[in-house]
Amino acid sequence: MAASPNAAPQLIGTSGDSLREAFGKALADLADRDPRIVVLDADIAGGTGAHHFRTRHRDRFIQCGIAEQNMMAMAAGLAATGHVPVVTTFAVFCLRAIEQARLSIAYARRNVKIVASHPGIDVGPDGGSAQALEDLAAFRAIPGMTVLSPADPLDMAAAIEAAIAFDGPIYMRTGRSPATRIYERRDDFEIGKGHVLRDGKDVAIIACGVEVARALAAADLLANDGIAASVVNMATIKPIDHALLEELSARTGAIVTAEDHNTLGGLGGAVAESLALHRPCPAEFVGVRDQFGRSGEPGELAELFGLTAPAIAAAARRVIARKSP
Amino acid sequence: MTLLAAETLPETLAPHAVSFPYLASLAVTTRRLAIAGIFNAGSGHPGGSLSSADLLAALYGAELYIPGGDATNPVRDRFVLSKGHAAPALYGIWAAMGWLSPEEAVTLRHRDSRCQGHPHVLDLPLSEASTGSLGQGFSVAIGMALGTRMKGLSSRAYALLGDGELQEGEVWEGAMFAAHHDLSNLLAVIDYNKLQSDDLNANICGLEPLASKWRAFGWHAIEIDGHDLPEIIGAFAAASRVTDRPTVVIAHTVKGKGVPYMENEAPWHGSVKLTRDQASEALLALGVAADRLEDWIHGRIA
CATH class of the missing domain: 3.40.50.970 (Thiamin diphosphate (ThDP)-binding fold, Pyr/PP domains)
Structure with a gap:
């Protein structure tokens, strides 16, 4: 990496x-x-x-x-x-x-x-x-x-x-x-490249937009339980960073995606397509599950639709349980 | 686009001073090649290609400043065929101008041809825009009028729209924008042949009073006979003298013009398959000699 x-x-x-x-x-x-x-x-x-x-x-x-x-x-x-x-x-x-x-x-x-x-x-x-x-x-x-x-x-x-x-x-x-805020400096942005914010061997959380900060918080929650999570800011959804996903799949064997978007077709879809082609592994998708949103404060809605750090951490635990022995 | 070397230009297409007989010859070549292309393709829209041929001949033959058909010249005028289904006529006029080989113009809709069913700017840069979804080419032309004006260029932008196309809301979004921004370097031409895919405009979703609509939107509107070349040229000249607003030329036309069995018949709007007999009859009606039919069908027009 x-x-x-x-x-x-x-x-x-x-x-x-x-x-x-x-x-x-x-x-x-x-x-x-x-x-x-x-x-x-x-x-x-x-x-x-x-x-x-x-x-x-x-x-x-x-x-x-x-x-x-x-x-x-x-x-x-x-x-x-x-x-x-x-x-x-x-x-x-x-x-x-x-x-x-x-x-x-x-x-x-x-x-x-x-x-x-x-x-x-x-x-x-x-x-x-x-x-x-x-x-x-x-x-x-x-x-x-x-x-x-x-x-x-x-x-x-x-x-x-x-x-x-x-x-x-x-x-x-x-x-x-x-x-x-996540970055104190960001002078290495490159279209088509995911940015590894945190390195961990047990699971990789691939996030974009507002979900990146929540993914980092989820990694902290997981660390409390002794689970080491990688966190990636996948700011480019297309073209997706196949090389990075392949490497993370090989190293962690478990992927979670997190996005403020339908779980169909967005970041989760892009990651799933890439994994299926290059290095399949179990994956879980955090996002809005094929529904429309509704009024509420963003934090309340994140709770309602399951986009919070605890929700991401729960998905990470699920996907780890699905890993091949 | 490859410019044909001068020595390969058919004699009848050699550049010469603008004259109405010259424009008429451009129009008839355009019509013949459109029919040939549609026959070869086994599909395509003859009605609206034929109705727009005189407008295209007047535009390219006398109005547009595109020296040598060079689509990279930054000060050229931009013409967008917003009614992209009239592509057979667009390829026809380019061939008549000597900017596209007539042999290629009649490869319409073939897999290996640059002459797709609707114009695509990456295949043929003179298209200026990729069109085929009604309303969009008009907006692109508005962007070009604004974009060249912001750069201080003298270029003008032109869009040819169909009448059914005016049912798209985007057209009226663009009409409001262009008038609000006083885009006097923009000219819209309406090929008003009164027929759309299924039926008369008047029976589908009526457009009248059309000139009043454009005037109410802040445009200078001119109504002409879209098959009368002096009237068309006169309208363009009048438009060039309007300096405070965009102009629309509402050109009353006949769908299928020049091929009697197609004229004013809605079924010839749509993408149709021409039989060899139908293609021959159309070309004969357009003045092709009986012993030259096969040549024209293959674009051998010299």
């Missing part, structure tokens, strides 16, 4: 910075030195973090109105004329315009970055209609679409920088709620 997680990252507490705010600030900074960047917004910039870009780069901020289909396909036209468009809206509205993302962006291989805030039950009080639990699966199925879901504010800033530097269409989740 290339990563050397000797000093296991410690949770350094919840900050006021959500992933969406971290995204917006980082993008505004990037645009200071990259004139190619333009941002498209559908009357929701205050919610997506794009307001930071609007304040600093008014002339490159394109207000599209509440019209996501036109916004998504227009971005392809902007890319075709040499801009690097960043489409910003809520994840559910990216699903609304997914056919435009498919045909006008991905099929035409246009260099558009689709940045989706408000994914998963982390959305909280707005309820089931607003909580995208299908987006990773849907966008992952589009040929040529890279799919990212960073874990904390520094990871987010590194991810948007990598996404802008990357030539090709990307779908990336941010997040609504204040994020638990």
Whole structure:
């Protein structure tokens, strides 16, 4: 394993910075030195973090109105004329315009970055209609679409920088709620590579987005029982890091995935496909089990839908029990 | 796209000064190659390909600035066939312009051909966009109009839309956006042949009053006969003088124009299989000599 997680990252507490705010600030900074960047917004910039870009780069901020289909396909036209468009809206509205993302962006291989805030039950009080639990699966199925879901504010800033530097269409989740900080530095972000945050031989927990912090907390719970868990921030859902999964499967023989998403087709699906092809081992999938979300505070909903650290730890114990003797 | 060497250009297609007989010859070549391609493919949409041929001839022959058919020229105009099912006509006009070999234009829908059933920009860069899902090409063209304007380029963006396509909500999202942003370098052309896949627009989901709709959305709207080349050219000239808003040219056309048995008949909208007799009858109606039918079917048009 290339990563050397000797000093296991410690949770350094919840900050006021959500992933969406971290995204917006980082993008505004990037645009200071990259004139190619333009941002498209559908009357929701205050919610997506794009307001930071609007304040600093008014002339490159394109207000599209509440019209996501036109916004998504227009971005392809902007890319075709040499801009690097960043489409910003809520994840559910990216699903609304997914056919435009498919045909006008991905099929035409246009260099558009689709940045989706408000994914998963982390959305909280707005309820089931607003909580995208299908987006990773849907966008992952589009040929040529890279799919990212960073874990904390520094990871987010590194991810948007990598996404802008990357030539090709990307779908990336941010997040609504204040994020638990995981990284003190994040200067080694690489699209397509998982990052091993903690090394343990008994089980590997593969997580993305808000679930990474919970996976680290789950590893602490497991350590109390003498179980050594690896924890991976799998910020790239597609292309999935086959080499890392193969190695973890070989070394631990038990995998748990954790995501704020339907357990069908997202990170769990990507990991299961990879394991089945390269190095099969028992796996458990933590996520929302093919249901819609509902209103509630994000922490309450994590309890309700089984996305908490104890739920991840329980899945780890189950999968360890399934290991071949 | 490979530009044909000048010496390989059929004499009838040699570039010359714009004239209405020249545009008419582009249109008839476009129609013939569209029919040949659809016959060879065993499927394809003849009705809307034939109805749009004169519009395409006027656009490519006299209006669009695309020197040498070079799709990498940053100051070129951009044309997007938003009604992507008229691809047979698009490949036909490119061949008529000398930008695509006519032999390739009639390989429509074949596995190894760049001429897919709907235009794909990675296969043929002059497509500018990959289309075939109605409404999207219009939005892409709007993005191009905005994108070139933001770069200070003089390029214009054009989109050809079908009438049934106007039932897509995305079109009206784009119409609002383009007017709000005063995109006077954007021109939409509607191939208004009144028929869509199943029936008349008026029986499916009526569009009228169409010009009033566009005007209410903040556009300059011009209504013309979409088979009258001087009227089409006149409308483009009028559009170029509008500097404060986008323009839509509502071109009244005849579905299947030029092939009498197809004209105004809804069944020829859809993807149809032409028999050899039907293809021959169509090509004869389009002025192909009886002893040249086989040549045209194979794109040997010199």
